[in-house]
Each structure stands twice: as C-alpha cells, then as structure tokens.
Amino acid sequence: MNRTLEILLAEDHDDDAVLLRQAFAKAQVQARLQVVPDGAEVIEYLRGAGVYADRVAFPFPHLLLLDVNTPRRNGFEVLEWLRQQPSCHNLMVHVFTSSARAADVTRAYELRANSYVVKPSRMDELTAFAQALGDWHRFVRLAPSSLGGASTLVSKEREP
Amino acid sequence: MKTLNASSAPHAAPRWLTLMIAGLGSYALLGGLVSLLGWILDVPRLADWQGKGISIKANPAIATMLCGAALLLVALHPSGRGGVRVLGTMVALLGGLTLLEHLTGWNPGLDTLFFDEPTGARATSAPGRMGIPASTSFTLLGTALLLLNGGAWARRVTAGLGLAVTAIATLSLTGYVYGAEIMFTLPRLTGIAAQTASMIFALGLGIIASMPDRQPMRTLLERSAAGLLARRVLPFIIVLPLTLGWARVWIQQQGMVDTAFGTAMRTLLEVALLIGLLWWALIAVRSHEKALSESAARKSAILTSALDSIISMDETGRVVDFNPAAERTFGYARDEIMGRTVEETIVPAELRAAHREGLARFMSTGEGPVLGRRLELLAQRADGSQLMCELAITATRLEGTPPFFTAYLRDITERKKAEAALLTAQTQLQGHARELEARVADRTAELQASNEQLEAFVYSIAHDLRAPLRSMNGFSQLLLDDHAAALNEAGRNFLQRIQASSEFMDKLLLDLLAYGRTARAEMELGPVEVQTAWESALFQTTSQLEQTRARVEVIGTWPVVRAHEATLGQCLANLLSNALKFVAPGVTPQVRFRAEEVAGGASIRLTLEDNGVGIAPEHQERAFRVFERLHGPRYAGTGIGLSIVRKGVERMGGRMGLESTPGTGSRFWIELPRSG
Numbered sequence: 001m002n003r004t005l006e007i008l009l010a011e012d013h014d015d016d017a018v019l020l021r022q023a024f025a026k027a028q029v030q031a032r033l034q035v036v037p038d039g040a041e042v043i044e045y046l047r048g049a050g051v052y053a054d055r056v057a058f059p060f061p062h063l064l065l066l067d068v069n070t071p072r073r074n075g076f077e078v079l080e081w082l083r084q085q086p087s088c089h090n091l092m093v094h095v096f097t098s099s100a101r102a103a104d105v106t107r108a109y110e111l112r113a114n115s116y117v118v119k120p121s122r123m124d125e126l127t128a129f130a131q132a133l134g135d136w137h138r139f140v141r142l143a144p145s146s147l148g149g150a151s152t153l154v155s156k157e158r159e160p
Numbered sequence: 161m162k163t164l165n166a167s168s169a170p171h172a173a174p175r176w177l178t179l180m181i182a183g184l185g186s187y188a189l190l191g192g193l194v195s196l197l198g199w200i201l202d203v204p205r206l207a208d209w210q211g212k213g214i215s216i217k218a219n220p221a222i223a224t225m226l227c228g229a230a231l232l233l234v235a236l237h238p239s240g241r242g243g244v245r246v247l248g249t250m251v252a253l254l255g256g257l258t259l260l261e262h263l264t265g266w267n268p269g270l271d272t273l274f275f276d277e278p279t280g281a282r283a284t285s286a287p288g289r290m291g292i293p294a295s296t297s298f299t300l301l302g303t304a305l306l307l308l309n310g311g312a313w314a315r316r317v318t319a320g321l322g323l324a325v326t327a328i329a330t331l332s333l334t335g336y337v338y339g340a341e342i343m344f345t346l347p348r349l350t351g352i353a354a355q356t357a358s359m360i361f362a363l364g365l366g367i368i369a370s371m372p373d374r375q376p377m378r379t380l381l382e383r384s385a386a387g388l389l390a391r392r393v394l395p396f397i398i399v400l401p402l403t404l405g406w407a408r409v410w411i412q413q414q415g416m417v418d419t420a421f422g423t424a425m426r427t428l429l430e431v432a433l434l435i436g437l438l439w440w441a442l443i444a445v446r447s448h449e450k451a452l453s454e455s456a457a458r459k460s461a462i463l464t465s466a467l468d469s470i471i472s473m474d475e476t477g478r479v480v481d482f483n484p485a486a487e488r489t490f491g492y493a494r495d496e497i498m499g500r501t502v503e504e505t506i507v508p509a510e511l512r513a514a515h516r517e518g519l520a521r522f523m524s525t526g527e528g529p530v531l532g533r534r535l536e537l538l539a540q541r542a543d544g545s546q547l548m549c550e551l552a553i554t555a556t557r558l559e560g561t562p563p564f565f566t567a568y569l570r571d572i573t574e575r576k577k578a579e580a581a582l583l584t585a586q587t588q589l590q591g592h593a594r595e596l597e598a599r600v601a602d603r604t605a606e607l608q609a610s611n612e613q614l615e616a617f618v619y620s621i622a623h624d625l626r627a628p629l630r631s632m633n634g635f636s637q638l639l640l641d642d643h644a645a646a647l648n649e650a651g652r653n654f655l656q657r658i659q660a661s662s663e664f665m666d667k668l669l670l671d672l673l674a675y676g677r678t679a680r681a682e683m684e685l686g687p688v689e690v691q692t693a694w695e696s697a698l699f700q701t702t703s704q705l706e707q708t709r710a711r712v713e714v715i716g717t718w719p720v721v722r723a724h725e726a727t728l729g730q731c732l733a734n735l736l737s738n739a740l741k742f743v744a745p746g747v748t749p750q751v752r753f754r755a756e757e758v759a760g761g762a763s764i765r766l767t768l769e770d771n772g773v774g775i776a777p778e779h780q781e782r783a784f785r786v787f788e789r790l791h792g793p794r795y796a797g798t799g800i801g802l803s804i805v806r807k808g809v810e811r812m813g814g815r816m817g818l819e820s821t822p823g824t825g826s827r828f829w830i831e832l833p834r835s836g
Binding site for chain 2: 013015016019022026098100102119121122123124126
C-alpha cells in the first residue's frame with residue numbers, strides 16, 4: 001500500500017523538526033509532517049478547531065509524535081485528553097522525546113501511549129528511526145474508521 | 161496522756177456471761193416450777209424448802225417462772241424482744257397490783273386466784289398474798305424486763321432496777337443467813353420465803369448481767385485498772401464480811417465468846433483480811449500500771465523519734481500533743497503551742513474557715529470526709545512561712561470523753577519542688593523534642609526540595625542541553641552528507657571535528673545523567689537474576705561487540721543476587737564496555753565473565769576478566785574517580801563509566817575491586833549478597 005504518511009509532530013524545537021523532516025527525506029519515506037509547537041495546539045489540531053478546521057490543509061493524522069516536554073499543555077496532558085476522546089482511540093501515539101527517565105516511560109505507557117521513543121541524537125540514527133517508522137507503517141493495519149471517527153468528533157464538538 | 165487510753169470496755173457480752181444469765185434464768189424457772197408444783201400437788205415442803213413455815217405463794221412462784229423464762233429468752237434468743245416485753249408486763253402487773261393491795265388494803269382476789277390458803281400463814285398479811293419485798297421486787301423486775309431492750313436511758317434504768325432488786329433480796333437472804341428473823345418474817349413489811357429471796361436475787365443478778373454496757377457490769381468487764389480492781393476485790397468484799405459475820409454469830413451462839421470479844425475479834429480479823437486484800441489488789445494494779453507505763457513509754461519513744469510531725473488536737477481544736485518532729489517542722493516549742501488552737505497556729509489563713517467547718521461538722525454529725533486518708537495541704541510555720549504537707553488525720557473516740565484528733569504530717573515542700581522541677585524539665589524536654597522534630601521535618605523538606613531541584617536540573621541537562629547538540633550533530637551530518645561537494649577538504653575536516661565534539665559532549669551528558677541517576681535515584685533492592693543483568697549488559701554494548709568482534713565467554717552457573725536490576729545491568733555494561741574498549745591496537749578483545757559463591761555461599765562474586773591494556777597498581781584507585789581518564793586520546797571515554805559502577809555497587813550494598821597487570825589484562829569483580 002503506497003500512501004502518504006500523515007504525521008502530526010508536537011515539537012517546540014524547530015531544529016528537531018527540520019532534522020526529522022530531513023531524516024524522512026533521506027529514508028525516502030513518503031510522509032507529510034504537520035508541526036505544532038505545544039500540547040494545547042495538538043488538541044486544537046485534533047479537534048479541528050480554528051484554522052485546523054480545514055482538513056484538506058490539515059488532515060487528521062495517522063500518527064502523532066508527541067514530545068512530553070512541550071510548553072502549555074505537556075505531552076502527558078495530551079495523552080490524558082486523548083484517552084477521554086473515544087474517537088481518537090484509533091490514533092497511533094508515539095511519545096518522541098529526549099527524556100529517558102523511567103518515571104516518564106512508565107507514565108506514558110500508563111496513559112496508553114503506543115510506544116515510547118527516546119530521540120536519537122545522531123543523524124544516522126534519526127534516519128534509521130524514520131526508515132523504521134516508514135517500514136512499520138507499510139505493514140501496519142490502521143482501524144478503518146480512523147479518519148471518519150475524527151470527523152464525527154469534529155461535528156459533535158461543534159454542536160453546542 | 162490521752163492518746164494512751166485508747167482501750168475501752170467491750171460491749172458485747174462474753175460467752176460466759178450469756179451462760180451465767182441463762183443459768184440464773186433456769187434456776188428461777190425451775191425453782192418457780194418446783195414451788196408451783198408444791199401448790200398444785202399440795203406438797204407444802206416444795207413451797208417451803210427450809211421448813212421454817214414461810215412458804216412461797218403461788219403468784220410469786222408464777223412470777224419467778226415468768227422472769228426466769230424472760231432471762232432465758234434474753235440470753236439464748238436475742239431476737240425474742242417482744243416475748244421479754246410481754247413477760248415483763250405480766251410480772252410488773254402481778255407485782256404492782258399486789259403492792260397496791262398492800263398499800264390500800266384493797267383485795268380483788270388476785271392472791272387466791274389460783275390457790276387458796278388458810279388465814280394466818282406465817283409472814284403473810286392476807287391469804288395467798290406475796291409479801292412486800294417480793295411484790296416490790298417483781299414490780300421492779302417486770303419494769304426492768306420491759307425496759308431491757310430500750311434506749312440508753314431505759315437501759316440505765318434497767319441496770320439500776322437490777323441493783324435495787326438484788327439489794328432487796330440480799331436484805332432478806334442476809335436475815336436468813338444470820339437467823340435474824342425480823343428481816344423476813346414481818347407480814348406487813350418483810351415477809352418472804354428464803355427460796356423466793358434466793359430466786360429474786362438470782363433474777364436481779366441476771367438483769368444486771370444482761371447490761372454489760374451499763375454500770376456496774378461495764379466496769380467489771382473493763383480491761384482498765386478500775387475493772388481489774390473491781391473484779392479482784394468485789395467477790396471478797398461480798399463474801400468476807402458475810403462469812404465473818406456468820407462465823408461470829410455462830411461462835412457466839414455456841415457460847416464460846418461474849419459480844420464484846422466476838423465483835424473485837426471479828427473487826428480485827430476483818431481489818432487484817434481487808435488490808436491483805438487491798439495489798440493483793442494493789443500488786444495487780446501496780447503490774448497493770450507498769451504494763452501501761454511501758455506501753456506509754458514505747459509510744460512516747462515512737463512519738464519522740466518519729467520523723468513525721470505528730471500533732472494531737474482536742475474537740476475544741478486545741479493542741480494537746482506536739483512531738484519533736486513537729487517542733488522542728490513548725491518552729492513552735494511544745495510548751496508554747498500546747499493549749500493554743502491549731503487554727504491560730506499551723507493552719508494558714510486561707511484554710512481556717514474550712515478547718516473550722518470541718519471540725520464543727522464532725523462534732524455535730526460524726527462525719528469526717530478528710531479523716532483516715534492521705535491529704536496534701538498547705539500549713540504554716542511559726543514565722544508565717546508556708547509549707548506543703550502530706551498528712552493523715554485520725555479521730556479517736558473514747559466512751560464518755562469527747563473525741564480527739566491526731567494528725568501525722570510530713571513536709572513535702574522539697575518533694576513538691578522536685579516534682580515541679582521534673583515537670584518543668586519534662587515539658588522542656590518535650591518542647592525540645594518537638595522543636596527537633598520540626599527541625600528535622602524542615603530539614604527533610606529542604607532536602608526533598610533540593611533533591612527535587614537537582615532532579616529538575618539533571619532533567620534540564622538531558623532535555624535542554626542535548627537539544628542544541630542534536631542540532632549541531634544533525635546539521636553537520638547533513639552538510640557532510642548532502643553538501644560535501646561544496647566544501648574543500650579542510651572544510652569537511654572541520655565539520656567532522658564539530659560532529660565528533662558534539663557526539664562526545666552528548667555522551668558526556670548521558671554518562672553524567674547515568675551517574676546522577678545511580679547516585680541518587682530511589683533504588684529498591686530485590687532478587688535479581690545475574691543472567692538477566694548480564695544479557696542486558698550485552699544488549700547495551702551490542703554495537704561495540706559487533707565492531708570489535710570480541711570473544712565473550714561465560715563460566716559457571718547463574719545465581720540470584722540481591723540487587724537492583726537496571727543498576728546491575730548498567731554496571732556490568734560499563735565494565736564490559738571498558739573491557740572491549742581498552743585493548744591494545746590490533747588485539748581482539750577476549751572477555752570472560754564468571755559468577756561464583758564466596759564467603760561460604762553468603763555472597764556472589766561476579767568477575768569480568770579481559771585481555772586489555774591493564775591499569776598500573778598506582779593508578780587503580782584513580783580509575784574509579786569521576787572524569788578521571790587513565791588512557792590517552794586514543795581511547796574515547798568520558799571517565800565516568802567506572803564511577804557509575806562503583807556508586808551503583810555501593811548503593812546495592814556490595815563491594816567491588818580490581819586486579820590488573822599492565823599489558824596483560826584486568827580483572828574487575830563485584831560482590832553482592834546472595835538472594836534466597
């Protein structure tokens with residue numbers, strides 16, 4: 001299955017976003033990276049609030065790469081919020097952070113993150129990670145209602 | 161010495177007294193019955209035992225029986241009060257009516273109610289009528305029986321009546337003994353049969369004996385000198401003159417002596433015997449007195465040597481005794497305080513009203529709530545200063561005298577001071593303890609806070625400092641990868657240096673983080689499979705193992721140690737990494753890992769042996785210091801790896817060591833307690 005991987009990246013370091021984009025390019029993974037700088041904006045994006053209502057420009061992602069140390073609402077808060085949204089249960093969430101603290105790892109899995117990845121600091125490793133993610137996505141089977149669920153969420157949220 | 165006269169008469173009748181009353185009652189009952197039988201069976205001799213022609217009448221015989229029965233009731237059946245009263249009433253009526261007949265000449269036929277008698281019987285004023293002594297006695301006896309169980313006043317009267325009856329009977333009996341017929345034969349005045357007199361005498365004695373708490377019995381029963389004297393002398397005083405008198409009469413009747421000589425001899429003998437009696441009694445009294453004075457001396461010694469103050473007070477509150485300890489404690493001389501009131505001397509002003517009220521209350525109601533128990537009260541010395549006393553007060557009540565009180569006091573001012581000091585010390589101590597606890601809590605909180613700050617600091621190293629490094633590394637790599645053609649050789653070399661530096665710094669930061677974690681992170685020890693830890697170490701060094709193509713050999717079994725799994729894995733990984741790293745150029749690393757029991761199986765030693773460059777003995781200690789690097793730039797390292805191992809082993813309660821020969825290899829070992 002050849003399709004563009006829609007990734008939402010929560011990352012406040014612009015450099016890291018650029019490097020990750022480069023890594024996907026080097027790994028030749030067909031991916032589109034939407035970058036938001038903090039947790040609050042992740043939630044807005046997923047809810048399709050404000051500018052993110054335009055799902056053509058800002059499609060509901062296949063997976064979320066979430067740094068736990070983002071400003072405003074941090075990654076854990078985003079995870080908590082996600083678990084209260086039944087329509088987002090299909091969203092793959094990979095914590096992608098520089099913290100290797102055991103407590104952070106434990107907490108992330110408690111909040112049912114799909115995986116926890118410590119950011120590689122070397123470029124070749126970052127490329128390898130991008131490659132792995134692309135490979136994995138080629139084989140993984142996402143829930144069919146993944147996108148539809150999100151639009152339901154959007155309409156529901158707008159009703160009141 | 162009032163305190164010494166504590167003994168008083170026993171009021172409960174002793175057993176012999178009860179038996180005596182019963183005996184006297186029985187005598188009267190049986191005597192009366194025999195006499196009455198004489199009338200019933202018409203056997204005159206039974207009513208006139210002496211045969212002098214003066215017989216007991218039927219009515220006194222009945223009265224005697226009634227009185228005898230009453231006395232038996234008194235002695236043997238203390239609850240039969242009603243019966244005694246009924247019998248007494250009957251006897252009193254019988255005696256009283258007969259007496260009335262004598263006084264008025266009225267004759268309602270009472271005397272011949274049961275049995276008639278021919279006129280002119282001896283010592284008889286009217287047929288069948290008992291004489292004046294008997295009727296008087298029965299009136300008195302009946303009244304005595306009526307009052308026998310009454311109040312204090314009635315009982316006093318009863319005892320008096322018993323005495324009176326006894327006296328009347330004695331009069332007649334004496335007449336019989338001496339043959340003084342006038343004393344029992346005058347019909348209108350003294351007529352009485354001998355058996356009647358004897359039975360009335362017995363009844364009078366019985367009445368007296370029934371009143372042990374009344375005079376004269378009380379004195380007779382007393383343990384005092386008076387009682388002793390009375391018991392010893394009384395029988396002789398009664399018997400001696402009677403005997404002597406009888407003997408004297410008899411002798412004169414025999415015509416042996418004339419009146420003057422007989423009287424002289426009798427008087428002489430009597431005086432001699434009485435003096436002897438007195439002397440005998442005095443001996444007894446003296447020995448009694450001696451015993452008393454010995455007892456008094458003992459008690460006085462106790463009073464004198466007592467360490468506690470002993471003060472006695474009479475019922476008006478005046479001091480009647482004051483021992484030397486009291487003199488010392490209160491500063492009054494005994495002579496000075498005797499006769500003054502306790503209230504004006506040792507009771508402090510604020511307690512005087514209570515003292516007065518307490519005394520008044522006891523005197524009126526007999527209640528003394530402060531008596532007989534331990535008290536703590538303030539007292540006052542002669543100079544007006546106050547002291548705290550521990551005291552107990554007893555009241556002594558003797559028959560017939562007002563009560564007095566004895567107080568035993570102990571000065572507890574010092575003890576109170578010590579107690580107060582102790583209390584203060586305790587309070588202070590508690591205060592200190594609380595302060596200390598608070599301080600410890602504060603310090604703990606501070607430590608906690610500083611730990612948290614450190615944690616945050618370490619975290620910011622990890623997160624914030626590494627971010628720019630990632631950028632440096634990433635972008636220099638991108639430049640090398642994608643834009644190398646735009647640079648010359650020197651430019652590419654510079655980029656490589658930038659990249660190498662950033663990588664080294666990243667590794668440094670990671671090692672520092674690991675060290676911080678090992679040194680400070682919470683570490684819960686538990687059973688750890690050595691195999692698991694070793695496999696984790698192999699995994700952590702995968703790339704190094706692949707690059708060096710090292711040969712790794714494992715010897716021995718896989719025990720379980722008490723450790724922290726991640727830390728042990730990290731330690732082994734660091735050791736393994738060093739073993740792979742520090743080899744001479746061109747040498748393939750050979751590593752041998754061994755786990756074995758030491759210290760008799762209590763510990764497990766993990767040994768890692770390599771074929772590396774080794775560490776000279778003089779440098780071995782330095783190897784474990786942070787940032788200490790023994791080998792030159794040829795060997796990339798941060799100098800933290802062994803520090804982490806040492807810290808980790810330390811925190812797991814183990815120990816570690818190193819044996820090394822430069823050029824041959826090193827042997828690092830870790831010892832940890834065995835688990836299970």
